[in-house]
Amino acid sequence: SPTTEKMSRLKILIANPTVPQIAYKLLADKYEVTTSTSHDRAAILKDVRGVDALFWATHNRIDKEILDAAGPQLKVIGTMSVGYNHIDLEEVKARGIKLSNTPNVLNGAVADIAMLLALAAARRYPEGRQHIERGTWVKEFDTQWMLGQDIAGSTIGIVGLGRIGQTIAKRLQGFDAHKILYTGHKEKPQAKDLGYEFVNLDELARRSDFIFLSAPLTNETMNMCNEAFFAKMKKNGILINISRGQLVDQDALIAALKAGRIFAAGLDVMIPEPLNTDSELLKLPNVVLTPHIGSATGNTRNAMAKLTAENILAGLAGEELISPVPLP
Numbered sequence: 001s002p003t004t005e006k007m008s009r010l011k012i013l014i015a016n017p018t019v020p021q022i023a024y025k026l027l028a029d030k031y032e033v034t035t036s037t038s039h040d041r042a043a044i045l046k047d048v049r050g051v052d053a054l055f056w057a058t059h060n061r062i063d064k065e066i067l068d069a070a071g072p073q074l075k076v077i078g079t080m081s082v083g084y085n086h087i088d089l090e091e092v093k094a095r096g097i098k099l100s101n102t103p104n105v106l107n108g109a110v111a112d113i114a115m116l117l118a119l120a121a122a123r124r125y126p127e128g129r130q131h132i133e134r135g136t137w138v139k140e141f142d143t144q145w146m147l148g149q150d151i152a153g154s155t156i157g158i159v160g161l162g163r164i165g166q167t168i169a170k171r172l173q174g175f176d177a178h179k180i181l182y183t184g185h186k187e188k189p190q191a192k193d194l195g196y197e198f199v200n201l202d203e204l205a206r207r208s209d210f211i212f213l214s215a216p217l218t219n220e221t222m223n224m225c226n227e228a229f230f231a232k233m234k235k236n237g238i239l240i241n242i243s244r245g246q247l248v249d250q251d252a253l254i255a256a257l258k259a260g261r262i263f264a265a266g267l268d269v270m271i272p273e274p275l276n277t278d279s280e281l282l283k284l285p286n287v288v289l290t291p292h293i294g295s296a297t298g299n300t301r302n303a304m305a306k307l308t309a310e311n312i313l314a315g316l317a318g319e320e321l322i323s324p325v326p327l328p
């Protein structure tokens, strides 16, 4: 039919050769799909010319340069990530392009990494492992050796009680946390029902034993954990960041950890990524690091790829996106 013929001429670029196969299958069924040879910016700039839809799966910026290289026919962009701070939303909006992200499908995997970091930081995992490796494991039963912190009975502070923040809170309740505080734009009725307390950032810093950062990176959240914030935290306080490194003034965090101002930190995100191998963060025994792998499980990455492809299909068909990014 003429419709099929027209559809089949629309082009899609999958701008990363490592994207799960399911995405290619879904898209190539209806459209002409190219996969870029690499997810380097230079390769994408070449491959993106003339495409109608763009499947994005890198932390490279989507900006005027990329959009210009693609051309005015570009209609839909799907980013295979929940975060979209790497995208110039104003440029996207000005061109009438539809944009989707991948909320919800990664909540569990990211909340799991948050728990891994919280438990490892609270129980001094890097330090304990070092003692084993270095032969400094205290042989006698010293009742005061390697003491950590309990989650049970603790006060939790969640910065950004969105989809991921709520999933973290649920897991912490399973660990018998005593109280859940949260901060954000406004109080959430469903959180009130669960007994979570809405507080401002200062109060959250002062009262929490564990602080989880699960807010997106925006102008408002950039550097929100700075020297003043760490000065307010409890001495036994633990900071967990699964969002974006830029929420934290990393030098101020390092200073607070070194001075024993706070107990520990667990970071899945940091500055820069990849982290410099000579970073101070790697030298501190009270820092747990994972290399931005919050959503890195097979099932979750498949679900993210599928959702991105489905959004692109909806967008190209002129339908509502399943998970649109709100444009400014």
Ligand SMILES: O=C(O)[C@H](O)CO
Pocket: 080, 081, 082, 083, 084, 106, 295
């Ligand atoms: O935003 C996300 O989904 C993760 O950080 C991976 O990009």
